[in-house]
Amino acid sequence: MAWDLSVDLIQATVQLEQPLADGSRTVGTGFLIEDPTPDGRPRTILVTAAHVFDRMPSVSAKIGYRVQSKEGVWRYDPRTLKIRDGDHPLWIKHPSRDVAAIVVEAPPEFAKAAIPLAWLAQDDTFNKYSLGPGDEMMALGFPRGLSANTAGFPILRSGRVASYPLAPASVFPTFLMDFSVFPGNSGGPVFMAEGARRRPGSTESQEVQFVAGMLTQQVELSGERLEIGIVTHAKYIREAVALLDKPSGPPLIQAAPAKLPSTAAAQDVVAVQAVAAPGFNR
Template structure:
């Protein structure tokens, strides 16, 4: 496969996060590579949810290998991370379900084993500014990438692309937080999936926000119906056999942390540490 289109590149933005939970069960989720240009140059990070890395016994990240700059489709490299939960920088605000780890040491570790990692970055330049966010309509089509219910093309090592729509205006803060809702099939394993506003034709009816792709945020939770007429939002569990999933009904409303929170977390990390 030639990685020669925008959506094909999205297939290589994500990495699969495989974990062993404290109770010995196996979990999976989604991480993705972000590039950020700051005062000290460009730095890359893997972004996921903090609930995927906290309280985990061990974990690893699954990449496609590269050869001469091209993907070796189906050639797997799983990078096991020692003391997995402690490798991640968690958002200082415990209410924000985000965690990041710098790419540089991961790439060095792979190189020491003779492996090049193939990935495409999500540049933070794709994060819409406040003016652009306000120009979006209340109902916009979104695309997200990940490993729902642990499903992926394990032969070719490719994630699943899914579509949905915004369920609350992305330019507003749902319940006063830097979040919004999407109407989409969000399942265990979708935690950490990047969410994009994607327009094949570009443009908008209001004459603003004309880029074909914007990075809107990160899936962090899904709404469940626990009892009649009672809805609650909970983290998308890494374990697809979760009791929460079996005993509750998901209603296809996902909660997305806005991409501005990802930028803020990366900038906080860069203020504290330099490579």
């Protein structure tokens, strides 16, 4: 494989958290995208589910950067991320979907981990690779505030596409994945990284690596979690990022829920004491 999307996305994915007055904390997942400004200046953008920021009442949150020593040892190095100026949100929200984007000043060594915007799926990506129900995708996140290790890396899990059809995104803005969703998963990238998939109408194989979307909700019925995640198409991440370059700024409109019998956004509130570094048992 020429490149490994799984490793690249692990490095670009960060935990977002804010302690609350009752000793619990709001936790979510985000990932960094490299998208230069219209005049070509480098720019790093954090994307996450809009409801993650909506449920953080204070002006600042923590973004879980990681740094590597000269000896190659990783350590968790969270930094303060200002998300409000008084009551005014500093992030932009997609006008119809649960997606938010904010420009961040990441440490230079971490800004390099941001993935190119071009890695996000386009409108025709699913049809191009003949993807559909049963195909396996992967997801990164911090379920219930847990990380993979003390360095703060996200946990990688997988699930199968559980709905049909997947495209066009303008008609089907979300799709389902057979995947248990927990508080802390919201905003994490969902992606496909297959090293060898047969080309449609051919005996030849091809690499299939792209970010399919963002985990934003879970499916519930009568208060029961059905262990099904709702993924918002990457198209709407692209649109949210594009709003950053609108001169007057985007309208701050609450994202509409997916049209399913019963859904719920992950609550993203973890009832444990906030600590300075993520461990296995946060």
